[in-house]
Amino acid sequence: AQSVTQLDSQVPVFEEAPVELRCNYSSSVSVYLFWYVQYPNQGLQLLLKYLSGSTLVKGINGFEAEFNKSQTSFHLRKPSVHISDTAEYFCAVKKGGSEKLVFGKGTKLTVNP
Amino acid sequence: NAGVTQTPKFRVLKTGQSMTLLCAQDMNHEYMYWYRQDPGMGLRLIHYSVGEGTTAKGEVPDGYNVSRLKKQNFLLGLESAAPSQTSVYFCASSWTSGGIFPDTQYFGPGTRLTVL
Numbered sequence: 115a116q117s118v119t120q121l122d123s124q125v126p127v128f129e130e131a132p133v134e135l136r137c138n139y140s141s142s143v144s145v146y147l148f149w150y151v152q153y154p155n156q157g158l159q160l161l162l163k164y165l166s167g168s169t170l171v172k173g174i175n176g177f178e179a180e181f182n183k184s185q186t187s188f189h190l191r192k193p194s195v196h197i198s199d200t201a202e203y204f205c206a207v208k209k210g211g212s213e214k215l216v217f218g219k220g221t222k223l224t225v226n227p
Numbered sequence: 228n229a230g231v232t233q234t235p236k237f238r239v240l241k242t243g244q245s246m247t248l249l250c251a252q253d254m255n256h257e258y259m260y261w262y263r264q265d266p267g268m269g270l271r272l273i274h275y276s277v278g279e280g281t282t283a284k285g286e287v288p289d290g291y292n293v294s295r296l297k298k299q300n301f302l303l304g305l306e307s308a309a310p311s312q313t314s315v316y317f318c319a320s321s322w323t324s325g326g327i328f329p330d331t332q333y334f335g336p337g338t339r340l341t342v343l
Contacts (some may be wrong), residue, residue, distance in 0.1 A: 123267070125253065148331075156316055157231075158270075158333035204269060213258065213277055213321060218271040 116140055118207050120218035128226050129197055134209070135190040135221045137205030144210035147188040149179055152202045154221075159205070164188065200225045229253055229271050231335035239341045240308045246304040248338050250318030258321045259301040260285075260332065261293060263314040270317065276301055309343045315339050 121136040139145060146165050148157040162173025169181040179190045188205060205218040229309030235250045247340060250259065257278050262270040276295040292304045301320075305312060319332040 150334075157336045159317075159334065160331050163331065213275060213283075214272055215260075215269075217269040220266055 116145070116207050116212075116216045118205050118216055118218035120203075120221050122221050123219065124222045124224070126224045126226060127195055130194050131200075132193050133191065133195050133223065135203050135205075135223065137188045137190065137218060139186050139188065139205075139207045143147055146210065147181060147207045148180075148206040148208070149173065149188070149190050149216070150176070150204045150206060150217075151175075152204065154201070158204065161190070172186050195223070195225045197225050197227060199223060231318055231320055231333050232314075233335040233338050235338060236336070237339050239343065240305075241343050244308050245304070245306050246308065246340075247305075248316055248318075250301045250303070250320075250335060250341075251299055252318075252320040252333070253299065254302075254320060254322070254333065255298070255300075256322050256333075258320075258323070259295065260305045260317065260319040261291070261301065263287065265314050265319060273303065273316075274299060281311035301338075308340075310342045311335045313340060313342045 117140045119138045127133050148163045149161040151161050152158045162171045164171045166182045172178045177192050202220045202222050204220050206215045208215050231252045238317040261273040271287045273291050274293040276282045277342050279298040282293045294302045316338045318335040321332045322330045
């Protein structure tokens with residue numbers, strides 16, 4: 115079964131600093147990778163997704179992620195964070211041919227002034 | 228275009244009571260999902276549906292039932308609520324799933340359920 119590991123449960127950073135949220139997944143023949151963001155008391159919304167092609171994926175709000183097949187990683191990055199980026203971020207993986215999305219346990223990003 | 232809506236937003240039940248959570252989507256999506264979210268556990272799939280009249284079990288189906296009588300609605304039922312079912316429940320839908328190019332899942336705002 116697919117599994118997703120988000121290595122940090124909480125990440126505190128200062129405003130305008132860069133941030134990287136780490137995600138590793140269990141290997142499979144073909145996988146599709148997603149990052150979702152959940153703002154307080156809201157549902158999840160898609161930040162970005164990797165289906166195929168270029169390994170560097172750009173998403174909304176200045177976020178990007180890089181698919182690294184050899185390291186089975188899909189880390190999320192932003193060069194300069196804002197207070198409004200404070201949220202919980204979920205990495206998710208879907209195996210090709212499966213209807214199901216498997217989520218990591220989430221990383222809470224707190225941006226401090 | 229409301230997207231995915233969930234009813235109710237909050238509910239408090241006593242142990243043993245029953246209730247139904249309603250999810251509705253207006254995007255003509257084929258696939259619909261119910262998840263529960265617990266602190267430190269991420270989202271776990273309860274049940275899902277790949278089309279009207281079909282349902283399937285997810286990762287944590289025990290204690291829940293679902294029905295998809297209409298394409299736009301997906302109901303989640305708790306027949307006899309237990310404190311372990313205290314959680315935030317999210318519904319999601321997508322146009323396609325699996326295959327070569329899986330589509331995005333769109334999430335509702337959630338239902339916060341407390342079982343006393």
